[in-house]
Amino acid sequence: MPFFSLPAELSNPQKSRHQVVPIPYEGTVCFLKGTAKGPDAILAVSDQMEYFDEETLTDISRFGIATLPPIPPADTPEEEFNRIYETVKEYGFYAAETAVKRKFPIFLGxxxxxxxPLVKVAAEHFGQTLSVLQFDAHADLRNSYTGGKYSHASAMRRVLDYTPNLVQVGIRSFSEEEFRECPDRIKKIITPKQLASHLEHSIGNIRSGLTENVYITFDIDAFDPAFAPGTGTPEPGGLDWNTVCCILRTVCKEKNVVGADVVEVAPLGGNNVITEFLAARLVEKIIAYTSCG
Ligand SMILES: [Mn+2]
Structure with missing residues (x-):
């Protein structure tokens, strides 16, 4: 099912600016499982949302939103890394010379x-001008974890292999090892508490940590578990919807955001669609903010 259940003329991959790519991979998750079902659940509920963004007052379907086939899961974390890297590089999302003509990929984990691997592809194109804006409860800076160096708990440590420019928002859990090995990182960590007490100042810190081109990685557990209960490792004290929208809108306005992913949605099943609905609305907001210039 395509995002928004858009008709063929509005979801043609050749003509659409935004490109949704499902990546239902779950190989190294250690606690609650279910992220493999994330992409389908997000696409299913996106059917219930308006094309018209109530905040920017724009019809976000007007530049087209294609939904590409899922990247099938590989057998090992290393194979998965290579498969994602090769597939996404082949798509050539960033190839066009101008930002307006460039495709904008949104990957659903x-x-x-x-x-x-998604950051690797972007970093190969944008080089030193790329930075990564991570929303997450966890720093994910361990050098290795259960599942080795490709573990989900090491995701941002691997990202640092491709770009030194990483700003982390919503973080409220990291180990002593993560803190000791990356002590300078703490300056580029914006906690939910900082955002709650000094929103403008904190958004200024986020902005000043970012370079010209920005890739956004959004772990759904950045939100408070009250808003996103369907995820593997929920942490108390998380972000709320309006704060997240405010940050995203500012960053999309002032920087050139080139792509994004939304990960770690583990649907609870039954009638509890809160988390996937939130994730689908988040995708809608990212499209809206990157469509209105
Ligand atoms: Mn996390």
Whole structure:
């Protein structure tokens, strides 16, 4: 099912600016499982949303939103990394010379270990001008974890292999090892508490940590578990919807956001669609903010 259940003329991959790519990979998750079902669940509920964005007052379907076939899961974390990297590189999303003509990919996970190969592709195109804006409860800076160096708990440590420019928002859980090995990182960590007490100042810190071109990786557990209960490792004290929208809108306005992923949605099943609905609305907002210039 395509995002928004858009008709063929509005979801043609050749003509659409935004390209949704499902990556239902779950290979190294250690606690609650279910992220492999994330992409389908997000696409299913997107059917219930308006094309018209109530905030920017734009019809976000007007530039087209294609939904590409899912990247089938590989057998090992290393194979998965290579498969995502090769497939996404082949798509050539960033190839066009101008930002307006460029395709804008939105990848739906799956677990967070899908992000390093996605950043690798973007970093090869944008070089030093690329930075990564991570929304997450967890720093994910371990050098290795259960599942080795490709573990979801090492996702951002691998991202640092491709770009030194990483700003982390919503973080409220990291180990002593992560802290000791990357002590300088703490300056580029914006906690939910900082955002709650000094929103404008914190958004200024986020902005100043980013370079010209920005890739956004959004772990759904950045939100408070009250808003996103369907995820593997929920952490108390998370972000709320309006704060997230405010940050995203500012960043999309002031920087050139080139692509995004939304990961770690593990649907609870039954009638509880809160988390996938939130994720689908998040995708809608990213499309809206990157469509209105
Ligand atoms: Mn996380």
């Amino acid at each position: 799956g677990e967070h270990s899908i992000t390093p």
